[in-house]
Amino acid sequence: MSGKITLSVIKADVGGYVGHSDVHPELLKKAEKELESAKKEGLLIDYSRQKVGDDIALIMTHKQGMDSVDIHKFAWETFEACTEVAKELGQYGAGQDLLADAFSGNVKGMGPGCAEMEFEERKSEPVIIFLADKTEPGAWNFPIYKMFADPFNTIGLVIDPNMHDGFIFEVHDLIEEKRILFNCPEEIYDMLVFIGAPSRYVVKNVFRKSDNEPAAATSTQKLFFIAERYVGKDDPVMIVRSQSGLPAVGEVLEPFSFPHAVAGWMRGSHHGPLMPVSIQQDTPTRFDGPPRVVGLGYQISKGRLIGPRDMLGDVSYDNARRVALNMADYFRTHGPFEPHRLPLDEMEYTTMPGVMKKLADRFESTKVVD
Ligand code: F6R
Ligand code: MG
Ligand code: MG
Numbered sequence: 207m208s209g210k211i212t213l214s215v216i217k218a219d220v221g222g223y224v225g226h227s228d229v230h231p232e233l234l235k236k237a238e239k240e241l242e243s244a245k246k247e248g249l250l251i252d253y254s255r256q257k258v259g260d261d262i263a264l265i266m267t268h269k270q271g272m273d274s275v276d277i278h279k280f281a282w283e284t285f286e287a288c289t290e291v292a293k294e295l296g297q298y299g300a301g302q303d304l305l306a307d308a309f310s311g312n313v314k315g316m317g318p319g320c321a322e323m324e325f326e327e328r329k330s331e332p333v334i335i336f337l338a339d340k341t342e343p344g345a346w347n348f349p350i351y352k353m354f355a356d357p358f359n360t361i362g363l364v365i366d367p368n369m370h371d372g373f374i375f376e377v378h379d380l381i382e383e384k385r386i387l388f389n390c391p392e393e394i395y396d397m398l399v400f401i402g403a404p405s406r407y408v409v410k411n412v413f414r415k416s417d418n419e420p421a422a423a424t425s426t427q428k429l430f431f432i433a434e435r436y437v438g439k440d441d442p443v444m445i446v447r448s449q450s451g452l453p454a455v456g457e458v459l460e461p462f463s464f465p466h467a468v469a470g471w472m473r474g475s476h477h478g479p480l481m482p483v484s485i486q487q488d489t490p491t492r493f494d495g496p497p498r499v500v501g502l503g504y505q506i507s508k509g510r511l512i513g514p515r516d517m518l519g520d521v522s523y524d525n526a527r528r529v530a531l532n533m534a535d536y537f538r539t540h541g542p543f544e545p546h547r548l549p550l551d552e553m554e555y556t557t558m559p560g561v562m563k564k565l566a567d568r569f570e571s572t573k574v575v576d
Pocket of ligand 1: 225226299340470471472473474493494
């Protein structure tokens with residue numbers, strides 16, 4: 207197939223089964239049916255209907271380019287159709303991520319999460335798509351940094367001449383809605399000032415420096431900022447291309463051998479480990495978690511999604527799972543105390559403002575008056 211293809215991953219939580227733990231098979235069936243007819247009509251080259259926890263992910267290849275109104279409209283309408291099924295089955299939080307009353311041009315800013323990438327398919331095109339539940343977009347900062355900027359993770363940065371120049375990171379400020387490009391490795395110290403604060407700064411895209419080839423893309427939506435009230439988690443997705451001058455599959459997976467602490471557990475208000483899991487283990491349970499990630503491997507061929515292979519289900523991640531479960535115990539023992547609970551400025555959407563208001567008159571000054 208000649209010419210560029212676009213890989214779009216658009217996801218939403220349109221109803222949980224039971225609570226916020228899983229997606230009912232009937233919703234998945236509905237999504238599958240819509241995807242199949244879009245493929246038959248020629249809108250899509252191929253699709254893979256996936257999920258993690260209570261989120262449905264529409265993984266699509268097509269020729270419509272990034273930010274295509276037709277693709278985004280299709281995704282929105284598919285989620286609407288799934289919402290109808292969710293309502294009928296009394297699913298929890300039916301339609302929760304569809305924040306607008308009607309679609310208007312692009313799903314970005316309307317609730318669903320979206321990661322897209324346009325590229326010329328290589329002779330062989332291995333891609334890994336990560337889906338996470340009970341966390342926020344900044345959760346990818348740590349693993350994406352390891353993959354594309356840390357030689358202790360990715361030895362290819364040192365010994366593969368095609369990667370040796372490094373990568374360009376596009377970082378977004380979710381609060382002021384600005385972006386900046388960092389050249390790595392030259393600017394890693396500057397970049398880490400920002401991406402070490404993942405609740406505000408997130409890596410949106412990564413490009414190979416030598417030829418600007420797109421290497422990774424994430425979803426950055428933050429539902430809290432969109433809705434200005436708490437409506438659920440942002441549960442992000444990430445696309446990573448691999449091999450032949452990009453990190454090897456094993457280098458892409460390696461960061462998940464350490465279940466780093468992320469925000470988003472219980473009520474979006476707690477830190478916990480990001481546990482790598484198999485597709486069969488993608489349903490958060492304990493304290494609505496712990497947060498988890500699945501890795502879906504595809505070989506893209508003529509635009510077709512050959513896969514997925516369940517990349518993080520492998521036995522070599524058992525130890526990470528064990529560490530994550532121990533970390534879960536450790537964090538849970540803190541109960542309502544930080545650092546398990548998020549800091550106050552990230553809890554504004556909870557009871558905090560109300561309690562502050564109620565007690566405002568009872569606070570007495572302790573200032574030493576001079
Ligand atoms: C949702 C989530 C859950 C909910 C919790 C309370 O993605 O992570 O932890 O925040 O179950 O949900 P509500 O407020 O709907 O009862
Ligand atoms: Mg939910
Ligand atoms: Mg979710």
